[in-house]
Amino acid sequence: MAMNYVPLDKAVHKDIKLSTKNDFAFTQNTHLAAASIREFAQLAGAIPMVFIKDEQTGNHHTVCMLGIEKESNLYFAEGRWQAPQVPMNIQRYPFDIRPDNGNLGVFIDDASTLITDDGxxxxxxxxEAADLLKNRLEFLDFLANSERLTQEFITKVVELDLLTEIEIRMVTDAGERRAITGMLSIDENKLFNLPDEEILTLHKKGFSGAIYALMMSLSQLNRLVELSNKTDKPIRSLQIVNLAAEAAAKAKALAEKEAEAADKA
Incomplete structure (x- = not known):
């Protein structure tokens, strides 16, 4: 679906009406959605979350994994959302906060199917802003503040070198094996070995709970397996692998094998 975000203007958009139904059909081709810190705890019980890195900018982001295949959202099926929680960056649509002449402004996708005659x-x-718009503007303000805090959280996590590259190894119902790469998560060993003063800093900033919510959310990969069974591409299993830990384990096993061979010689 082509989107066309334009600055919200009461002169231009005075006659626009918006559907009040929870219609998330616009997400059906979305396999990743931004996640912000003030929703981590709620999302952790329904949707797996990971870090990704923008290779062009070097910036890291926290995202919800809505599917395994690109342009395929397993959480939207049979015309409805398949979880008790919906990421805020999906709830905000068709609005967004974007740069506008040096400032941040409210934008609307004027090509959205949520714009209807009977809304x-x-x-x-x-x-003046009607009640619906007032509520949406209040929500956008909350989301913008949450995203600013999310960036502060990510900066701290990167500064402490807590991220590690992970790989999700998938086996389809047909027996096909695939590896999904390009994701990062919190490294438990690095976290547990932090100096006490850094752990205290994370706690005081309210970041400890966010870290554990992100780690706990990975158990929801089983939810992706479950949801895939409603499609024509069912998944048999998904396994998370810490690539650094796996490499270290292989190196240790090789060293032990070589030492054993040397002893026998």
Missing amino acids: APLFTAEG
């Missing part, structure tokens, strides 16, 4: 108006007859 609720964005503006009153006097040109």
Whole structure:
């Protein structure tokens, strides 16, 4: 679905009406969605979350894994959302906060299918924000603040070198084996070996809970397996592998084998 975000303007959009139904059909081709820190705890019980790195900018982001295949959202099926929680970056649609002439402004996707003739108006007859728009603007403000805190959290996690590259190894119902790469997660060993003062800093900033929520969310990969069984590409199993830990284990095993061979010689 092609999107066309434009600055929200009451003169231009005074007659627009928005559907009040929870219609998330626009997400059906979305396999990753941004996740922000103030929703980590709620999302952890329903959707797996990982870190990704933008290779062009070097920036890291926290995202929800909505599917394994690109452009395929397992959490939207049979015309409805398949989890009790919906990421805030999906809930905000068709609105967004974006740079606008040096400032941040409210934008709307004026090509959205959520814009309908029988929806609720964005503006009153006097040109003021209607209740629906007021609620959405309040939500956008909350989300923007959460995203700022998320960036502070990510900066700290990267600074402490807590991230490690992971690989998800998939076996399909047909027996095909694939590896999904390009993701990072919190390294438990690095976390547990942090100096006490750094652990205290994370706790005081409220970041400890966020870290554990992200780690715990990976158990929801089983949910992706379950949801895939409703599709024509069912998954038999998904396994998370810490690549650094795996490499270290292989190196240790090789060293032990070589030492044993040397002793026998």
